[in-house]
Amino acid sequence: METKKRNWFVWLLSICLCLTLWPFQATVKAESAPLDIRADAAILVDAQTGRILYEKNIDAVLGIASMTKMMTEYLLLDAIKAKRVKWDQTYTPSDYVYRLSQDRSLSNVPLRKDGQYTVRELYEAMAIYSANAATVAIAEIIAGSEKNFVRMMNEKGKELGLKDYKFVNSTGLSNSDLKGFHPQGTSQDEENVMSARAMATLAYRLLKDHPEVLETASIPKKLFREGTDDEIRMDNWNWMLPGLGLVYGYEGVDGLKTGYTEFAGYCFTGTAKRNGVRLISVVMNAKNASGKTTKEARFEETKKLFNYGFNQYSLQTLYPKGYQLKGKEKLPVAKGKEKEVRVKTGKKLSLLVRNGEEKQYKPVYVLDKKKMTNEGKLIAPLKKGETVGYMTLEYKGDDSLAFLSPDMQKNIRVPLVTTVEVEKANWFVLSMRAIGGLFADLWTSAVKAVKGWL
Structure with a gap:
């Protein structure tokens, strides 16, 4: 008797699962079907x-x-x-x-x-x-x-x-x-x-x-x-x-x-x-x-x-205005009163995104080389809100992020701007930094030499 009850329960549960999953399966099949354009x-x-x-x-x-x-x-x-x-x-x-x-x-x-x-x-x-x-x-x-x-x-x-x-x-x-x-x-x-x-x-x-x-x-x-x-x-x-x-x-x-x-x-x-x-x-x-x-x-x-x-x-805002990429909130500055400056996006970045692929787009910073030293530092002075590059997207999905022409890639860029002003340091500050850097290099060399003796 107990076995019959259990079999009846399993049969009923199977029917319910089939009825629940059937529309989901049909929807998935319809969405994944190739677009046949004649x-x-x-x-x-x-x-x-x-x-x-x-x-x-x-x-x-x-x-x-x-x-x-x-x-x-x-x-x-x-x-x-x-x-x-x-x-x-x-x-x-x-x-x-x-x-x-x-x-x-x-x-x-x-x-x-x-x-x-x-x-x-x-x-x-x-x-x-x-x-x-x-x-x-x-x-x-x-x-x-x-x-x-x-x-x-x-x-x-x-x-x-x-x-x-x-x-x-x-x-x-x-x-x-x-x-x-x-x-x-x-x-x-x-x-x-x-x-x-x-x-x-x-x-x-x-x-x-x-x-x-x-x-x-x-x-x-x-x-x-x-x-x-x-x-x-x-x-x-x-x-x-x-x-x-x-x-x-x-x-x-x-x-x-x-x-x-x-x-x-x-x-x-x-x-x-x-x-x-x-x-x-x-x-x-x-x-x-x-x-x-x-x-x-x-x-x-x-x-x-x-x-x-x-x-x-659907059109989605992937990254809002003022977004800061984790780990790159600050960028190094050369010849400035401050050695770093905070940057953020000057506009929101919106894109027409396939449903469910929101997380397939990763932000990428591209800095303006004309405003940088060979060592990769931004050159002071910098105004507040100054554009120092742009943020674009890298697509990680199955399809390609293709455009009518390569130059249209710029349509998914937003400006990367400074959040504060950075004045250029005067000659005295720059001299002290240079001297400090010299002594730091000498000390580092000395420490390495002593370690070599030991």
């Missing part, structure tokens, strides 16, 4: 630091289609900031721009040959509706011709530190679609190409240098030439914008640019912000489960990336 290349980046959170084939050079227009946007916003171009200045279409605008098989708003259009109207048509003729018009406004503008695009790419890229027109259309009007110096069979890393870098710089781009990129729909006979409804091709009311709407999405050509497939550079965290994503030649590139696939794969980033990572 695209020729893809990348997910922290927009604040440029840290890469996910990558797939990110250095392969592929077609970018209308994502090209992000560079056109960058150059226009540069020109606006420098006051070389004004939003309200007007433009009359060139023969090429007029003829291109009449091709409704391409994304366009038809322009009148003798029409007058403001820069803002053309910009909105480009950024919202991906209007190609409007884009060429902007290129002509800025550079006089699309040929000159393409040169500017490639030069700006180099300036921004892009690698693995080539611009051959301002729109992203295949040159073969331009009916012989492709920019001089380029051939009819050339395409705009870039790597996913370079595309994400362009998006990163666009958001850093011209955040106002989102004011237009986030507009879900607008009427071109509202209230006139030329009125046309422009629906944003970015179906992830919440304001479009589509099934692909995603909370926090406010940009950036879609693209499609037969050469490039369906592409999308997206950005979304939630809880103070902004992510940048790129998918190139996105495909559905059947392996076919579709306009829907680029949003489905982007959603996977955003879900991964927002669910698996």
